[in-house]
Amino acid sequence: MSALAAAPSRDFVDLRDWGAGAAIDLADLALQLKRRPPRSRPLEGRSVGLCFMNPSLRTQTSFQVASASLGAHPVTLHFGNGTWNMEWRDGTVMDGQASEHLKESVPVLARYCDVLALRAFPAGTSWADDKADPWLNAFRSSSRVPVISLESAMGHPCQGLADLMTLREKADPVGKRFVLAWAPHIKALPLAVPHSAAQAAVIAGMDLTICRPEGYDLDPGVMEWCRAEAARQGRSVTVTDSPETAFDGAHVVYAKAWGSLASYGVPPPQDSAFRDRWRMTAAKMAKTKAGLFMHCLPVRRNLVVDDAVLDGPASVVIDQAENRLHTAKALLLKLLGGL
Ligand code: CP
16 A cells, blocks of 8 residues: 655645645545455554534444444544533533533543544534534634544535545546536535535546536635636536536536525425426436436435436446445545554
């Protein structure tokens, strides 16, 4: 296994922070680990603290299994469900539901664990407040050990890393076309996954098309980064509101529902004409160039994507989810010096 360059930041909280080269190195290390799982236990005696404020299947399980398989001990905590309810705000009078402040709980956990990880979804009422990621940043500033984001308002970097690995695993992605396709949902979902998926596609050297209804743009800072990174690689970023034409000749379709920044917290239209126009269907996939279908999961069948697509040969969603395990191993090895 080749050694990687030192991480430019102690924490792994955004796919952009370490740069495109470091993300590709990590994705390729994960590919190596998938092909040849390590026989030794390079993280023997280390502990990994996994803190969740929201539900998870893949993130929780992949990090638990990755930790154990490398010899480390995973500790999983669901804040407020088996632990005390937490507070993050400075100077607040703690006379509500929260019994413990991150200023104590995180330093305590950092005495037990060699790396800490947090999932904290946005509150969903103000994008200006949410995009500052107050929970994640309060958690980081109280931790003396490296912190991994397991999804915050701004990104889901571990999912993005697995997406990047999947793109590089399936075929050489450079110069191919990646369509990030907005999809219907009953809720105004966070933008973390589409942000990280867009970043992963650009890091992979693909031409990125974002197909979304008016009012459903990604965060301007994320778009600016994607455009700059795409330009650096001689690639393009296109935004369209035409699902009738966006899939023509695409090599990868990544479907995802997300909420509107223009009407933050408001669920998208629910009428059947709107849903039919934006749901991912076999007819849309037929317009691609034998394109792959990706989704981070969990997914609502026949609302986001039709059964025929999800169960069809183009779908790589289970491989994508498996790759969460291998990328979690690569990340832990990188952060804990197990290489
Ligand atoms: N894709 C993903 O993060 O899945 P979970 O929410 O189940 O962890």
